[in-house]
Amino acid sequence: IPLCVLTHSTLTYSDCGFGDGGEGICILCEEGKFSTETGVAPCRRCTQCRLLNRPEEAACSSTTDALCGRCLPGSVIPLTSA
Numbered sequence: 001i002p003l004c005v006l007t008h009s010t011l012t013y014s015d016c017g018f019g020d021g022g023e024g025i026c027i028l029c030e031e032g033k034f035s036t037e038t039g040v041a042p043c044r045r046c047t048q049c050r051l052l053n054r055p056e057e058a059a060c061s062s063t064t065d066a067l068c069g070r071c072l073p074g075s076v077i078p079l080t081s082a
Helices: none
Strands: 003-005 024-027 056-058
Touching: none
Parallel strands: 003 024
Antiparallel strands: none
């Protein structure tokens, strides 16, 4: 059964776009992954703010990535040349 990603608050059935007329079962992304759209695109890994030396402002959910704050004290943002 083809899977698509649920971005609504209720579990629904929808066509996942394989063109065979069948219906796919939408499921939530597993913990630590998210997707901002429905379809056959795979869930993406959540940003890990601590690895970027930033505090987590908002946790990752099945439909949104984590939101990281500014650099922690003692951390710097590397400058890039233009």
